[in-house]
Amino acid sequence: MSDFKNETINPDLQQNIRRIKEISDGSSDVMINEFTLSGIPAALLVCEGMVATSIITELILDPITNIQLSNITTPKLMDYLNSELLLSLDRGEAKNYHDLFRFLNSGFAVLLLHGASSALVYGVQGYDKRSVSEPTGESNVMGAGDGFAETVRMNMSLVRRRMKTPFLKMELFPLGEKSQTDICLCYMYDRVPKELVSEIKNRLNSTELESILSSGYLQPFLENRRGCLFDTVSTTQRPDVMTAKLLEGRVGILIDGTPFAIVVPKLMCESFQTMDDYCFRPYYTTFIRILKYITFLIALLLPALYVAVSLHHPELLNRTLLLILAKAEENAPLSLAVEAIGVLLVYEIIREAGLRLPKAVGGSVSIVAGLIIGDAAVSSGLISTPMLTVTAISVIGGFVVPDLNQPITILRIAFIIAGGILGLFGIGLLGSVVIFNACAGESFGFPTTAPIAPFKRRSMRDVFTRVSFRKMQSGNFTVEEYNE
Amino acid sequence: MNKINCSQLTTSLLLSSAFMLMCLSTPVGIEYMAGTAISFAIQFLLCIPIIILYKKGFSLSAYCDGGHYFIPCLFVLYFILRGGMSFILVWNGSEELSLPFSAPLITAVLIGVVCFYAASLGLSAFVRSSTIVAGILAVTIVVLLIGAFQRMDTMELSQSTDITVAGSIIQNLSLADTLPVFFVLMNFTNNNNKKPYKSLIFLPTGLVLWETVLFLCITVLGSLLPTAKYPFFLLTSVSQPFSSQRADSLYLILFVLLCILRITLFTVLSAHLLGMIFPKLKFRSVLTLLLMIGTAILFGMISYTGSIFSIISIFILSFVIPIIFCVQLKKHNSWKEKT
Amino acid sequence: MNNIIVNMKKIISICLSTSLLLLTGCQNNTLEVRDRAYVQSALFSEKNNITITLYPFEGENKCSIGRGNTISDAVENASVLWGKDVFMGHIELLCFDKSDFTDKLESCLYDYRISPSCKLIFLSSDSKISEDSDMTLLTDRLIMEEKNGRIPETDLFHILSEKKDDDGSMLIPAITKNGLSMCILKDGKSHTVSEKSAAGLCWLRGENYPNRISVYGENGAEDYEIYSARTNLSAEIKDNIPHIKVKISIKGSGNAEAAKGIIKSECTDAIKDTIKTAESDVIGFGRCLAKYCPEYYSSQDFSTAKWASVFDFDIDFN
Incomplete structure (x- = not known):
């Protein structure tokens, strides 16, 4: 099939229809309804399943079949349809086949008139979609209950409902050579750094993806450096979170077909913040925040420190604890480091199995893993109880900061290896690598470790602590403050 | 290369100085504390030409662009030598620490590899990391204070020692290798023309850190001090934040972090200056690190300490050279005004 | 240039991984927790050469006696009896019967990583600690005596500091025929208070x-x-x-x-x-x-x- 991207619409209706059939290769869902409109041959094209029958009947079929104009020519009819009739709120014109198919496959009704070199399109989308529901990945107690769904326009409305200011700009454009996915760029144009928007647009336009089926397709194009352990692009399922971030001068990207919005730039400290933090009392939030930072360190380092200290620096361990540990390890067949890695790997296997299996079976996996394998491994002496306790605390700690779960999982094992071989010296070495790696992370010129490194004292009010809104309201904070 | 701010410059230099403090291997006493204070005052005076120079709009990069390579070469040489000396400090220090292996070359290679990685990420990553490590250092000092508090005895301050204030000043000045680093780092700061004197905050901060640790060493270790090879390490072994177990191994993490930061700082700056001198030269960081390790092996073999050389080089690089630049700049400006 | 850097990074990562693997396989002398014997207290006596009696924590092996020309020698010999490497970092009590032993206290702190808060007891010539003595009880008794203000608080660090003082005399808890008391060690002589x-x-x-x-x-x-x-x-x-x-x-x-x-x-x-x-x-x-x-x-x-x-x-x- 020849390239139709820049091929303009043929004024001859029959040739036009032939060409459309040729391009779509007679696809069953492309419905072509030919009729005459005040004596001019016309055709209404829809994609089956993408339009609402009642809407198309009421808004388009009824009004246009009733048009009875005398001495009419195609240009006059086009003009009449455009200026006299308001058939749909979402109207447009397709000049070429590329646009025609994009509209058609997005749920628009396409009206072709004989003699017209363009097609009129009317938004009558009515495809089945998931309704707004609570986000599964970012549960909270007191925040809003609605989460993004798969439809980009619905997601746009969820954000718009929360931010009625005209300064919120939403730019919708297609991306992906084949999928022609609708991408919506959202930002507060009075707050966002202009270079950030243009750089994001450049990056998105430079992608040569055939399809964009999830946020993960675009993320690598928005990241600055390869080899960064921590994400420099954040995703959210919550419109309230995205709105809050837009207010801070960030850019949000909504992708049709995925309930996750991308937000750039990302700061690592955001991983420790939730919408609930802004609902609870500041002193409680401060406590929870500090707890989260400590838990992050526990999740990352506890098994490694346990292994390193037990093997290389036992004088650091509490005497009683050391004796309990020595007794528990008396009959263990494996070395402490191997045992720790083994327990973590088994956990990862169980987690992955539980995640991919149907919910009903997933439950039984947990039972088998928790009760049978865990209990049997301990009672057979394969794994010691202190080791199991330490790894369990570490794994649970990882859930407190779910955003960082991926780096935590990998680094936890790496730290165990380093600690097992080189003790605290190894942990220090790897720790340096991780610190340097995290500090080198930049998202469009914004250091991901800001406002801790580089240190911004003013921003500390919402990092380790959370001051009251009385103090925060006067801030007018935008992320531009962190740009280096 | 990105610009760095005043606090980042302070933390970078402070941490470099903190590593020297950790590896301090001379007996200390109240006279040493006095000597340290005076030496910091002297360092402050030595910095004045640097401040004036940058206030007048001096740029080392522009100077190199003008085809002048001798002075940058001197700095590169100095940084490589100091990097090598840092490796020696690590080897010597690791004898006191409970490392799981005793081969110094493995320690050097592992640290070298990490430093190479850190240096490859650039100065921005380095200065940001230094902020985080400064936080870790602060927490460590607090833990050290808590542990040392029980054993602190201010009566020990009155114990006489064989140390002289003059000797302490000389000893302390030989460790002041942050001054040449300060001169080069000032090239990357973003407030040179506004308030360059703000960058000097690293000296009072460093003084507070040194004096705090020295105070702890004297009051806690007391009569054990004269026999201590490394006062800081002995202090960590007797300061017990926990009831019975000793916690000195914990400080190993800080030791590694500081050591990596210090060597990375020398590597980054050397590699950057080498880049200015030889723009086509590749693998500058690796080359610098290899030269540092080579220097360390050489110095280790001949048991070189070089404190007099150190003082002279610090004086030349951080005082004489800035003054020469100041004079040149003045001449250049007056010539410009005339024409 | 970028490719070179990427390749260089790969080479470095491979080198690092290899060195780590080598360390694990060939050079790893890491002792597992179960491979160590944890000593609760030790008794040093010097007759012909150094004799060390190591007392384990409760529930572990019986005490082990080792003899040698140096402390390390004696400790090594004692460890053979247990069939495990000896870890002395958690010693709670060090007993000795010759005042010369105080010269070796520094080595205990540095080489054996003994805690500076470890208690010391001097055995006077008329007292004896047998192999079956309950050393945990002795340690607890000493701590209780200190807690009740009957004897001054001392530990390894305190005693080492006193030794290094100009005066050089050390106040050390002692076991005499009358029970726990204090004695002063100076210039190789002891004086019970x-x-x-x-x-x-x-x-x-x-x-x-x-x-x-x-x-x-x-x-x-x-x-x-x-x-x-x-x-x-x-x-x-x-x-x-x-x-x-x-x-x-x-x-x-x-x-x-x-x-x-x-x-x-x-x-x-x-x-x-x-x-x-x-x-x-x-x-x-x-x-x-x-x-x-x-x-x-x-x-x-x-x-x-x-x-x-x-x-x-x-x-x-x-």
Whole structure:
């Protein structure tokens, strides 16, 4: 099939229809309804399943079949349809086949008139979609209950409902050579750094993806450096979170077909913040925040420190604890480091199995893993109880900061290896690598470790602590403050 | 290369100085504390030409662009030598620490590899990391204070020692290798023309850190001090934040972090200056690190300490050279005004 | 250039991984937790050569005896008996019967990573610790005696510091035929102090105090409860003689006058026993002089000079 991207619409209706059939290769869902409109041959094209029958009947079929104009020519009819009739709120014109198919496959009704070199399109989308529901990945107690769904326009409305200011700009454009996915760029144009928007647009336009089926397709194009352990692009399922971030001068990207919005730039400290933090009392939030930072360190380092200290620096361990540990390890067949890695790997296997299996079976996996394998491994002496306790605390700690779960999982094992071989010296070495790696992370010129490194004292009010809104309201904070 | 701010410059230099403090291997006493204070005052005076120079709009990069390579070469040489000396400090220090292996070359290679990685990420990553490590250092000092508090005895301050204030000043000045680093780092700061004197905050901060640790060493270790090879390490072994177990191994993490930061700082700056001198030269960081390790092996073999050389080089690089630049700049400006 | 850097990074990562793997496989001498024997206390005795008796923590093996020319030698031999490497970092109590052993205390702190808060006990010639002795009980008894203010608080760090002082005398808990007491070790000689002097040393050194004192008043024996106490030493030179003032401030309830008498008597005994009889400054008068009268202190050689100070007592009760 020849390239139709820049091929303009043929004024001859029959040739036009032939060409459309040729391009779509007679696809069953492309419905072509030919009729005459005040004596001019016309055709209404829809994609089956993408339009609402009642809407198309009421808004388009009824009004246009009733048009009875005398001495009419195609240009006059086009003009009449455009200026006299308001058939749909979402109207447009397709000049070429590329646009025609994009509209058609997005749920628009396409009206072709004989003699017209363009097609009129009317938004009558009515495809089945998931309704707004609570986000599964970012549960909270007191925040809003609605989460993004798969439809980009619905997601746009969820954000718009929360931010009625005209300064919120939403730019919708297609991306992906084949999928022609609708991408919506959202930002507060009075707050966002202009270079950030243009750089994001450049990056998105430079992608040569055939399809964009999830946020993960675009993320690598928005990241600055390869080899960064921590994400420099954040995703959210919550419109309230995205709105809050837009207010801070960030850019949000909504992708049709995925309930996750991308937000750039990302700061690592955001991983420790939730919408609930802004609902609870500041002193409680401060406590929870500090707890989260400590838990992050526990999740990352506890098994490694346990292994390193037990093997290389036992004088650091509490005497009683050391004796309990020595007794528990008396009959263990494996070395402490191997045992720790083994327990973590088994956990990862169980987690992955539980995640991919149907919910009903997933439950039984947990039972088998928790009760049978865990209990049997301990009672057979394969794994010691202190080791199991330490790894369990570490794994649970990882859930407190779910955003960082991926780096935590990998680094936890790496730290165990380093600690097992080189003790605290190894942990220090790897720790340096991780610190340097995290500090080198930049998202469009914004250091991901800001406002801790580089240190911004003013921003500390919402990092380790959370001051009251009385103090925060006067801030007018935008992320531009962190740009280096 | 990105610009760095005043606090980042302070933390970078402070941490470099903190590593020297950790590896301090001379007996200390109240006279040493006095000597340290005076030496910091002297360092402050030595910095004045640097401040004036940058206030007048001096740029080392522009100077190199003008085809002048001798002075940058001197700095590169100095940084490589100091990097090598840092490796020696690590080897010597690791004898006191409970490392799981005793081969110094493995320690050097592992640290070298990490430093190479850190240096490859650039100065921005380095200065940001230094902020985080400064936080870790602060927490460590607090833990050290808590542990040392029980054993602190201010009566020990009155114990006489064989140390002289003059000797302490000389000893302390030989460790002041942050001054040449300060001169080069000032090239990357973003407030040179506004308030360059703000960058000097690293000296009072460093003084507070040194004096705090020295105070702890004297009051806690007391009569054990004269026999201590490394006062800081002995202090960590007797300061017990926990009831019975000793916690000195914990400080190993800080030791590694500081050591990596210090060597990375020398590597980054050397590699950057080498880049200015030889723009086509590749693998500058690796080359610098290899030269540092080579220097360390050489110095280790001949048991070189070089404190007099150190003082002279610090004086030349951080005082004489800035003054020469100041004079040149003045001449250049007056010539410009005339024409 | 970018490709070169990426390749370089790969090479470095491979080198790092290989070196780590080599370390694990070939050079890894890591001892597992179960491969170590954890020592609770150790007894050092020197007859012909060094004999070390290692006592494990409760529930572990029986004690192990090793002999050798050096401590390491003896420890190595003792470890053979257990069939495990010995870990001494958690030793709670070190006992020794020859004062020369104090020369090896530094090595204990540095080489064997023994905690500076480890307790030390000197065995006088008329006492003995057998292989079956309950060393945990002995440690607990020592701690309780210190807690009750009957003997001054000491540990490895304290004793090492005293050893390095100008005076060089060390105050160490000792087991005598009468039970736990304190002794002074100086220049290879030991001097056991009385029970009363030991209690007085607690007041003078000001590190641990008793919780109560039994006094005799009008109603017979009663308790003077001590809530808190603080000792302050100061000095001045009068007629070329140092006058050291000991000020003890006590907060408590009961018969203060009677308590004052007892404390004063204990302190006098302690000074008599240590400064006068044993000619050892284990109270810290030397440091006090160095602080308040530095010129006088530097003009005297306190390692050999006999103490001829005049002492004033001032005991305050609130």
